[in-house]
Amino acid sequence: MEWETVIGLEIHAQLATRSKIFSGASTAYGAEPNTQACLVDLGMPGVLPVLNEGAVRMAIKFGLAINAQIAPRSVFARKNYFYPDLPKGYQISQFELPVVGHGQVTIDLEDGQRKVIGVTRAHLEEDAGKSLHEDFHGMTGIDLNRAGTPLLEIVSEPDMRSAKEAVAYMKKIHALVRYLEICDGNMQEGSFRCDANVSVRPKGQHAFGTRAEIKNINSFRFVERAINYEVERQIDVLEGGGKVVQETRLYDPDKGETRSMRGKEDSHDYRYFPDPDLLPLEIAADTIEAVRATLPELPDAKRSRFVDHYGLPEYDATVLTASRELADYFEAVAKACGEAKLAANWVMGELSGALNKAGLEITESPVSSDALSGLLARIIDKTISGKIAKEVFEAMWNGEGDADRVIEQKGLRQITDSSAIEAAIDAVIAANPTQLEQYRGGKDKLFGFFVGQVMKATQGKANPAQLNELLKQKLDG
Amino acid sequence: MSLNREDVVKIAHLARLAIDEQSVPEYARNLSSILDFVATMEQVDTHAIAPMAHPLDLAQRLRADAVTEEVDRETCQAIAPQVEAGLYLVPKVIE
Numbered sequence: 001m002e003w004e005t006v007i008g009l010e011i012h013a014q015l016a017t018r019s020k021i022f023s024g025a026s027t028a029y030g031a032e033p034n035t036q037a038c039l040v041d042l043g044m045p046g047v048l049p050v051l052n053e054g055a056v057r058m059a060i061k062f063g064l065a066i067n068a069q070i071a072p073r074s075v076f077a078r079k080n081y082f083y084p085d086l087p088k089g090y091q092i093s094q095f096e097l098p099v100v101g102h103g104q105v106t107i108d109l110e111d112g113q114r115k116v117i118g119v120t121r122a123h124l125e126e127d128a129g130k131s132l133h134e135d136f137h138g139m140t141g142i143d144l145n146r147a148g149t150p151l152l153e154i155v156s157e158p159d160m161r162s163a164k165e166a167v168a169y170m171k172k173i174h175a176l177v178r179y180l181e182i183c184d185g186n187m188q189e190g191s192f193r194c195d196a197n198v199s200v201r202p203k204g205q206h207a208f209g210t211r212a213e214i215k216n217i218n219s220f221r222f223v224e225r226a227i228n229y230e231v232e233r234q235i236d237v238l239e240g241g242g243k244v245v246q247e248t249r250l251y252d253p254d255k256g257e258t259r260s261m262r263g264k265e266d267s268h269d270y271r272y273f274p275d276p277d278l279l280p281l282e283i284a285a286d287t288i289e290a291v292r293a294t295l296p297e298l299p300d301a302k303r304s305r306f307v308d309h310y311g312l313p314e315y316d317a318t319v320l321t322a323s324r325e326l327a328d329y330f331e332a333v334a335k336a337c338g339e340a341k342l343a344a345n346w347v348m349g350e351l352s353g354a355l356n357k358a359g360l361e362i363t364e365s366p367v368s369s370d371a372l373s374g375l376l377a378r379i380i381d382k383t384i385s386g387k388i389a390k391e392v393f394e395a396m397w398n399g400e401g402d403a404d405r406v407i408e409q410k411g412l413r414q415i416t417d418s419s420a421i422e423a424a425i426d427a428v429i430a431a432n433p434t435q436l437e438q439y440r441g442g443k444d445k446l447f448g449f450f451v452g453q454v455m456k457a458t459q460g461k462a463n464p465a466q467l468n469e470l471l472k473q474k475l476d477g
Numbered sequence: 478m479s480l481n482r483e484d485v486v487k488i489a490h491l492a493r494l495a496i497d498e499q500s501v502p503e504y505a506r507n508l509s510s511i512l513d514f515v516a517t518m519e520q521v522d523t524h525a526i527a528p529m530a531h532p533l534d535l536a537q538r539l540r541a542d543a544v545t546e547e548v549d550r551e552t553c554q555a556i557a558p559q560v561e562a563g564l565y566l567v568p569k570v571i572e
Binding site for chain 2: 017019037039054073080082084131133143269271282
């Protein structure tokens with residue numbers, strides 16, 4: 001039987017506020033345990049939550065970016081469960097009336113098609129603390145620094161049909177929150193993570209199959225692997241005549257499998273009710289307009305502009321707008337050197353390659369956008385060839401100075417003097433009479449051999465176009 | 478509305494309350510009578526009335542996003558039964 005996969009994601013994005021959602025404690029990452037857990041975060045008796053305006057504005061920003069309705073009135077609710085990293089015995093979240101209503105984002109599929117994915121809602125809530133299960137002589141250690149950090153939970157419609165679509169959607173939301181500067185997107189530190197709801201159904205069937213929820217996946221790669229594993233598992237169960245159980249599962253990256261979380265039969269009985277400690281959140285139309293005025297150019301708009309304004313191919317524009325920092329870098333280079341396609345090729349090619357290899361972000365690049373445009377200017381004015389430029393780039397990457405300095409020091413200036421190139425060609429032809437005879441006898445492929453020899457003789461510095469032209473004349477002459 | 482024995486046991490479990498077996502019928506009776514009392518209100522026609530989320534008809538005040546709390550960990554942890562390396566220690570919980 002042919003099966004269809006149905007996936008919905010719940011993404012948790014930690015909002016980049018300075019203080020917590022309901023208290024004035026710091027949210028900075030990496031502090032000593034429990035030095036950022038104040039009395040409110042610890043759930044001490046008598047304390048009251050006071051909502052952070054910054055977190056609300058960030059939620060509005062996200063809502064506007066996905067064309068969603070911002071609720072004029074939303075309500076905070078208590079989600080009740082017991083776990084030691086949740087000191088109050090409930091998490092303050094939103095249930096019936098979330099701050100952000102239905103919206104959508106467009107994702108790019110591998111075949112070049114686009115697909116609209118619905119976002120059901122996004123709501124504000126507080127994060128829990130962290131449990132450390134090792135090394136405490138049979139006890140569990142609790143660090144509550146993260147407790148109370150604002151989260152935006154972004155819930156998608158079950159619109160995705162493959163693990164790849166789910167990853168594309170997650171990447172899109174990731175790019176969006178970073179463009180909006182509402183989340184640092186750091187997945188290793190847990191600032192951006194997701195739960196995946198996965199089910200399968202016979203192709204053509206309208207009703208959804210029973211779903212399993214895979215919890216707390218914190219990398220794009222794991223999302224894809226966890227979903228693919230889960231889909232195979234469910235198909236095996238169904239084809240073996242069994243039934244999929246609705247349950248929560250954990251992905252184990254070491255084993256590459258999902259497994260059932262035990263003893264969670266009550267976990268969905270959260271008994272939500274409006275939090276009596278918080279009044280309804282009312283958002284006025286002028287607040288929404290004020291936030292709208294702060295929206296940056298978003299990835300889709302930027303991509304269209306890169307295509308229209310710089311004449312870039314769709315693919316280049318998509319790659320270059322994947323992050324705001326990369327797009328800014330590209331634009332700085334393109335503007336300075338005046339040749340957008342050349343800039344795109346270098347940013348996506350040499351530069352991205354070197355960054356990947358070194359495990360660096362674009363913002364950490366040892367070659368600045370100014371430095372790169374300086375190099376490209378020397379290609380454009382024909383001081384060096386594209387090939388030599390790669391050598392210069394490497395030297396720049398290694399801190400040997402700017403393009404002009406490297407070119408001078410290494411003597412890489414391109415040879416454009418025809419007589420010098422001709423002299424080199426004559427010498428090569430004289431040294432290779434056999435090849436010359438074969439070439440003239442019809443073995444055209446040997447042209448490349450001669451080009452190589454002349455380049456070698458000039459240490460790669462002969463202007464390639466001139467070399468080709470002069471060589472052709474001489475060989476055919 | 479009346480709660481049966483299983484309802485009471487489940488509610489007690491969700492609230493992590495230990496109740497003794499003999500008191501279950503009494504809890505069931507008392508809790509049911511609370512629900513019945515509240516159910517009296519269902520006789521009123523509330524169609525045109527927007528549900529309230531809070532008894533006060535006010536909106537939430539917001540605070541500026543600024544760090545205002547200095548955490549004195551020692552004082553906070555003075556009442557904890559067990560701490561180590563700055564962490565609160567609790568009986569092992571693992572899922």
